[in-house]
Every structure is written in structure tokens, then in C-alpha cells.
Amino acid sequence: MYPGNPATAVEPSRTRSRSNTEPYTAPHTASWAEGLAALRARQQRTANTALAAVGLVGGVALGLTFQAIWPLGSTLADLLWAASVLAAVVGTYGVLILLVLIARLPVLERAIGQDRLVVAHKRIAPWALSLVAAHVVLVVASYARTAVVSWWSELWSLNTTTPWILPATAGLAALVLAGLTSWRHARSRMRHETWWTIHLYTYLGIALAFAHQITAGGPFMTGWARALWVALYVATFGSILWFRVLVPLRRSWRHDLRVAAVVRETPDMVSVLVSGRNLRALGVQPGQFFNWRFLHPGLRYEAHPYSLSGLPRQGMMRLTVKALGDASTALADVPVGTRVLVEGPYGATTPVRVRGSRVVLVAAGAGIAPIRTLVDTLGAHLPVDVIYRASNPQDLALAQELRGLARPNRVRVHLMAGSRTTYPLTADHLYSLVGPLSDADVFVCGPESLNQLVERSARELGADPDRIHHEEFNL
Ligand SMILES: Cc1cc2nc3c(=O)[nH]c(=O)nc-3n(C[C@H](O)[C@H](O)[C@H](O)COP(=O)(O)OP(=O)(O)OC[C@H]3O[C@@H](n4cnc5c(N)ncnc54)[C@H](O)[C@@H]3O)c2cc1C
Numbered sequence: 001m002y003p004g005n006p007a008t009a010v011e012p013s014r015t016r017s018r019s020n021t022e023p024y025t026a027p028h029t030a031s032w033a034e035g036l037a038a039l040r041a042r043q044q045r046t047a048n049t050a051l052a053a054v055g056l057v058g059g060v061a062l063g064l065t066f067q068a069i070w071p072l073g074s075t076l077a078d079l080l081w082a083a084s085v086l087a088a089v090v091g092t093y094g095v096l097i098l099l100v101l102i103a104r105l106p107v108l109e110r111a112i113g114q115d116r117l118v119v120a121h122k123r124i125a126p127w128a129l130s131l132v133a134a135h136v137v138l139v140v141a142s143y144a145r146t147a148v149v150s151w152w153s154e155l156w157s158l159n160t161t162t163p164w165i166l167p168a169t170a171g172l173a174a175l176v177l178a179g180l181t182s183w184r185h186a187r188s189r190m191r192h193e194t195w196w197t198i199h200l201y202t203y204l205g206i207a208l209a210f211a212h213q214i215t216a217g218g219p220f221m222t223g224w225a226r227a228l229w230v231a232l233y234v235a236t237f238g239s240i241l242w243f244r245v246l247v248p249l250r251r252s253w254r255h256d257l258r259v260a261a262v263v264r265e266t267p268d269m270v271s272v273l274v275s276g277r278n279l280r281a282l283g284v285q286p287g288q289f290f291n292w293r294f295l296h297p298g299l300r301y302e303a304h305p306y307s308l309s310g311l312p313r314q315g316m317m318r319l320t321v322k323a324l325g326d327a328s329t330a331l332a333d334v335p336v337g338t339r340v341l342v343e344g345p346y347g348a349t350t351p352v353r354v355r356g357s358r359v360v361l362v363a364a365g366a367g368i369a370p371i372r373t374l375v376d377t378l379g380a381h382l383p384v385d386v387i388y389r390a391s392n393p394q395d396l397a398l399a400q401e402l403r404g405l406a407r408p409n410r411v412r413v414h415l416m417a418g419s420r421t422t423y424p425l426t427a428d429h430l431y432s433l434v435g436p437l438s439d440a441d442v443f444v445c446g447p448e449s450l451n452q453l454v455e456r457s458a459r460e461l462g463a464d465p466d467r468i469h470h471e472e473f474n475l
Contacts, residue, residue, distance in 0.1 A: 032381045033354075033381075036351065036352055036354060036355075037355075039352050040352055040353075040355075043110060043111035043112075043352070044111070046107050046108075046110075046111040047108075047111045047112055050107070050108060050111070050112075054097060057093075057228075057232070058090075058093055060228065061089055061093055061225070061228060061229075061232075062086075062089060062090070064223075064224055064225040064228065065085060065086065065089045065225065068085075068222065068225065069082045069085055069086075075145075076145060077142045077143075077145040077146045078142075080138050080139075080141050080142035080145065081138070081139065081142040081143075083138050084134075084135050084136075084137075084138030084139040084142060085135075087131045087132070087134040087135040087138060088131075088132070088135040088139075088213075090131050091128050091129070091130075091131030091132035091133075091134070091135055092132065092209070092213070092229075093232075094124055094127060094128025094131060095128045095129075095132065095175070095206060096206075096232055096233070096236045097124060097128070098121055098124055098125055098128055099203075099206070099236050099237075099240060100236055100239065101117045101118070101120055101121040101124070102117065102118065102121055103236070103239040103240045103243055103244065104243045104244050104343065104346070105239060105243060106243070109346050109347075109348070110348065111348075112348065113346075113347060113348025113349065114346045114347060114348070115347070115348070115349075115471070115472050116348070122182065125179055125182065126179065129175055129176060129179045132172060132175065132209075133172065133176070136169075136172060139158075140154050140155050140158065143158065162212075162216055163212075163215050163216070164208075164211040164212035164214075164215050164216060165212055165216065167208040167209075167211060167212065168208055168209045168211070168212035170205070170208060171204070171205035171206060171207070171208035171209040172205065172209065173205070174198075174201040174202055174204060174205030175202055175205045175206070177198055177201070178198055178199050178201070178202045178205075181194075181195050181198050181199075182195070182199075192325075193301075193302055203237075203240075207237075210233055213229065214226075244343065248291075248341060248342060248343040248344075249341065251282070251342070252339075252340065252341040252342055254277070255276040255277050255278060255279060255281075255282065256276055256277050257274050257275070257276040257339065257340040257341070257342060258274065258275055258276070258336075258337055258338060258339055258340060259272060259273070259274060259275075259294070259334055259335065259336050259337060259338040259340060260273040260274060260275035260316060260336060261273040261336060262331070262332060262333075262334060262336070264332070265320060265397035265398060266390075266394055266395050266396070266397045267394060267395070268322055268323045268395075269320060269321065269322045269323070269366065269395075269397045270320070270321055270323075270331060270332045271309060271310075271318050271319065271320045271321075271397075271398075272318065272319050272320075272321065272331055272334065273310075273316050273317075273318050274316070274317050274318070274319070274340055275315055275316050276312075276315065276316075276317070277315070279312030279315060279316070279317055280312050282312060282342075282345060283345065284308060284311060284312060284317075284344075284345040285345065285347075285350040285351070285352070286311060286350055286351055286370075286373040286374045286376065286377045286378075287307070287347060287349045287350040287351070287370045287373060287374050287443070287471065288307065288308065288344065288345040288346060288347040288349075288350060288370070288373075289305050289306060289307040289308065289344060289345065289346055289347050289370065289471075290305070290306065290308070290319075290342040290343060290344035290345055290346070291303040291304065291305050291342065291343040291344055291346070292304055292305075292306055292319065292340060292341075292342055293340065293341040293342070293343075294331070294334050294338050294339075294340055295338060295339040295340070295341065296330075296334050296335065296338045298326075298330055299327060299330055299331075299334065302327055303341070303343060304327055304328065305346075306319040306320075306321055306369065307319065307347070307369040307370035307373070307445075307471065308345075308369065308370070308373055309368065309369035309370075309372045309373065309398065310372070310373065311373050311376070319369065320366065320368065320369045320372075320397055320398065321366065321369075322365055322366035347370075347471065349370065349443065349445075349469050349470070349471045350374075351374065351377050351378055353441065353467075353469050354378065354382070354441045354467075355441060355466075355467055356382075356439050356440045356441040356464075356467055357382065357383075357439045357440075358382050358383040358384070358385075358439060358440050358441075359374075359378045359382050359383070359384045359385070359440060359441050359442075359443065360384075360385045360387065360434050360437065360440050360441070360442045360443070360458075361374055361375065361378075361384060361385065361386045361387065361442075361443045361444075362387045362388075362389075362425070362442065362443070362444040362445070362446070362450075362454050363386070363387070363388045363389070363444075363445050363446055364388070364389045364390065364445075364446030364447060364450045365390065365395075365446055365447065366397075366473070367444075367445030367446040367447075367450075367471070367473070368388055368396075368397055368398055368402075368445075369445075370445050370471050371386065371388070371443065371445055372398055372401070372402070374443060375402070375405050375411065376405070379405065379407065379410055379411040383409070383410055383411075384410070384411045384412070385412045385414065385433065385434045386402060386405075386411065386412070386413045386414065387414045387416065387425075387430075387433060387434075388402065388413070388414070388415050388416065389416045389417075389423055389425065389446070389450070390416070390417050391417070391418070391419065392417055393417040395417065396415055396417055399415055402415065403415070414433055425450070425453055425454055425457060426453075426457055427456075427457040427460035427461055429457075430454070430457045430458065430461060431461055434461075435461075436461055436462050437458050437461040437462050437463035438461075438462035438463065438464070440458075440463060440467070441467040441468075441469065442454070442455075442458045442463050442467065442468045442469070443469045443470070443471075444458075444468070444469070444470045445470060445471045445473070447473075448472075448474075451470045451472075454468075455468050455470070
């Protein structure tokens with residue numbers, strides 16, 4: 001068990017009394033708050049610099065393209081060709097941005113957070129892919145018009161006679177397949193591993209498209225434009241190789257991570273204790289997660305994201321996992337001594353986001369993991385309410401430990417085992433537990449429906465929408 005501070009937990013009242021809503025007396029630690037504000041300002045500057053860099057490099061790429069295609073020809077075929085080059089430049093740049101967003105660059109991970117980076121990746125992807133597809137349509141239309149042949153025969157001739165066009169077509173097919181399988185409805189019908197494997201092929205697809213840019217890219221690939229695009233590709237693929245493969249491997253081996261114990265917490269949740277050398281050097285913040293790969297038969301080929309439920313302490317850290325599918329269920333039987341590889345730490349749902357003078361943490365199910373690590377740090381500086389909901393008492397993981405963290409006037413723990421009608425977490429119910437929320441930051445981690453419900457209730461109680469933070473368990 002991770003040690004806490006012994007005191008009395010606040011068990012929930014079944015009637016909606018307002019007895020728990022008295023203001024706390026604990027002081028807000030000013031220097032801590034100033035430190036967080038400075039850190040947030042630094043992260044904001046990083047995010048702004050990253051955006052400015054993207055704009056600047058994109059502007060240079062576009063400028064070089066215009067220089068190459070200017071003056072525009074006067075025929076329709078010329079105009080179609082110019083449009084196809086522009087679509088290729090903007091679309092390819094968009095595709096490289098998609099890769100950078102998921103390259104796990106530490107500065108972006110810290111400043112923006114993986115959840116938001118993934119959201120940006122999902123938003124940009126359809127535009128980038130559409131532009132690359134438009135490039136193909138426009139270039140075929142242009143050449144077909146010049147050669148006075150049908151589009152199909154032009155497409156066939158391009159693929160069979162021009163070097164590297166056929167691989168580029170295959171590359172586009174891989175990109176389109178990745179896009180289609182990421183569509184919400186399609187993705188929910190397939191295994192995560194299938195979706196992930198299809199996504200791996202997009203790297204190959206993009207590399208194949210690069211070859212046709214060098215050989216047939218015309219204005220894309222001459223003079224300064226050539227140097228710029230080669231540099232962009234090298235930087236993008238180099239970052240992915242470095243941050244997603246080499247750094248995690250080196251870090252995992254250096255810290256010698258191994259399963260130290262598996263502890264059953266509830267009928268469907270276990271905690272896995274992972275031991276290692278000098279774990280503090282991992283630099284993990286409360287609320288963060290790693291992608292974990294357990295080198296055990298049946299698990300070694302998949303990495304899964306799990307938040308830490310115990311920060312590195314005395315050579316040990318802990319994750320708490322709910323059995324949802326094959327991999328999370330198999331963790332209950334992972335043998336002690338199994339080597340563990342981690343990628344991370346990731347996630348920006350950390351104390352840095354706190355701007356209010358008190359904090360309300362709401363968890364359900366496995367959502368208790370990141371909430372648990374937030375309690376220690378936040379409780380040391382601000383008044384904290386922890387609300388943890390489950391259907392049955394035996395489903396409240398880490399309940400004993402949470403009770404031990406309660407401290408009068410500082411940390412209140414509301415453990416709620418019962419039905420949604422008993423503990424609905426509506427605005428009225430939330431008010432009975434924590435009062436008005438205009439001065440509070442609210443962190444919520446649970447199923448999507450609970451996240452949305454608590455967000456609505458918190459807004460009704462006056463919480464600033466920018467101070468409602470949730471950790472999504474599906475990226
Ligand atoms: C940032 C983050 C933190 C998380 N923290 C925890 C935690 O502390 N405790 C916990 O119990 N669960 C956590 N999860 C959820 C956990 O990752 C999934 O439950 C687990 O990956 C399921 O894998 P499976 O093979 O057992 O189930 P499956 O049946 O394969 O999948 C069940 C669900 O998990 C999703 N999923 C599966 N693999 C991955 C993956 N590699 N990346 C993202 N989503 C995946 C699937 O899309 C599906 O929605 C977290 C998820 C994220 C994104």
C-alpha cells in the first residue's frame with residue numbers, strides 16, 4: 001500500500017444535507033500557486049512558439065512553391081496542374097504535422113498534453129488526406145487534358161510508366177485506409193490492435209510518397225524547396241524514431257523496470273507494482289500515464305496506456321487496472337519479475353492546470369488511478385474534495401488508502417458505493433457535497449458519460465469551464 005496520512009474519511013450522507021459545504025480553513029499556498037502560474041506561462045509560450053514555427057515553415061514552403069509555379073499558365077490544364085501542386089504541398093505538410101503531433105515530443109506533451117494533441121491530429125487528418133487525394137485527381141485531370149486521353153488511361157499510364165508513382169498510389173491507399181478506420185463508427189467495431197497495425201502502414205505510405213516527390217515532384221523538389229522538404233521528412237521521422245522507440249527503450253533498460261507484485265483491489269481491478277532503479281528520474285507528475293508493455297507471452301506485442309496510481313517512491317511505482325479486454329485482464333496473472341517497457345510519462349492533466357483556490361476530484365472505476373496521485377500533491381497545498389463512485393462497496397479500489405488520506409479541513413474523501421439514483425452526481429447532489437464551485441478546479445476521470453455529467457453539474461455550480469479538466473481513457 002502507498003502510505004497516506006491517517007485521519008477520518010468523510011463518508012457520504014444519503015440525504016442531501018448541506019453539512020459538508022462549509023468553507024475550508026486551509027490556506028492557499030501562495031508561492032506554490034505562483035510557481036504553477038509561471039510554469040503555465042512557460043508552457044503557453046512553448047505552445048505559441050510551436051504554432052508560430054509551424055506557420056513560418058509552412059509559409060516558406062508555400063512561398064517556394066509559388067516561386068516555382070509562377071507565372072501560371074493560361075490553359076485549363078496548366079491551372080489544374082498548379083492547383084495539384086498546391087494541394088500536394090499543403091496536404092503533405094498537413095500529413096507531416098499529423099506525424100509530429102503523435103511523435104511524443106516532450107515539449108509538446110508537457111505544454112499541450114497527449115489528449116489535446118490527439119484531438120488536433122484527428123481534426124487535421126481529414127483535411128490533409130483530402131488535399132493529398134485532391135492532388136491525385138487534379139494532376140490526372142491536368143495530364144489527361146494535355147494528352148487528350150481519358151482520366152482512367154492517364155491514371156494507368158502514370159502508374160505504369162512514371163517511376164515511383166505506383167508506390168505513391170499504394171501509399172495513398174494506406175493513408176486513406178488509416179483515415180477510414182479511424183472514423184468513430186469503424187474504429188468502435190475493430191480491435192485496437194487491428195487499428196494500430198493499419199496505422200503503422202501509414203509510415204510506410206508516407207515514405208513511399210516521398211520517393212515520388214524526389215523523382216517526379218518538380219517544383220516540390222528543386223533548389224531550396226528540395227532542401228526544406230528533405231529536412232522536414234528527416235526531422236519528422238527522426239523524432240518518431242527517437243522519442244517513440246529509442247528513448248523509451250533506453251529509459252526502460254536504464255531503470256530496469258520489473259513487476260514486483262500484483263495485488264487484487266476489487267473483483268475486476270488489480271494493482272501492479274513495478275520496481276526499478278532511480279525512478280524519480282522518470283520525472284513523472286501526478287495525473288500522468290505511461291504506455292506499458294509487459295514482456296510476457298501474450299502481452300509483449302501490445303502497449304497500453306495506464307495512469308500511475310502510485311508515484312515513484314522507494315524504488316516502486318504502481319498502476320491500477322480494470323479488466324476490460326484481453327490485455328487488461330491478463331495483467332492479473334503477469335508473473336513477478338516480468339520486465340516492463342514504458343513510453344512516457346505523458347498527459348497534461350496535472351496540478352499545473354490548477355488555478356482555483358480549491359480542488360474537487362471526481363473518479364469512477366479505474367479513473368481512481370490518476371485521481372489518487374493528484375490527492376497527495378494537491379492536498380499538500382489546497383483544500384481538496386475527493387469523490388469516488390462505484391456501484392458496490394467491493395468495487396471501490398484503494399478505498400482503505402483513500403480513507404487514510406483524509407485530513408480535517410484539508411482533504412475530504414467522499415466514498416459512494418450505490419446506485420446512480422442514490423448518488424446521481426447532479427448539480428444538486430454535487431452541491432450537497434462540495435458547495436458552489438466558482439473558486440474550484442474540478443478534475444474528473446471516469447467513463448465518458450460520467451465525465452459529461454460532472455462537467456454539466458460543475459458548470460451549473462459556477463465552475464469556470466477552463467477549470468474543469470478530464471482525463472480521457474480513450475485516445
Ligand atoms: C490516457 C489513458 C490512461 C488510462 N489509464 C488507465 C488506468 O489507469 N487504469 C485502467 O484500468 N485503464 C486505463 N486506461 C484504459 C486502458 O488503456 C484500456 O482499458 C486498455 O488499454 C484496454 O486494453 P484491452 O486489450 O484489455 O481491452 P480491449 O478490449 O482491447 O479495449 C478496450 C478499450 O480500450 C481501448 N484501448 C485498447 N488498447 C488501447 C491502447 N493501446 N491505447 C488506447 N486505448 C486502448 C479500446 O479502444 C477499447 O475502447 C487508460 C487509457 C488512456 C487513454
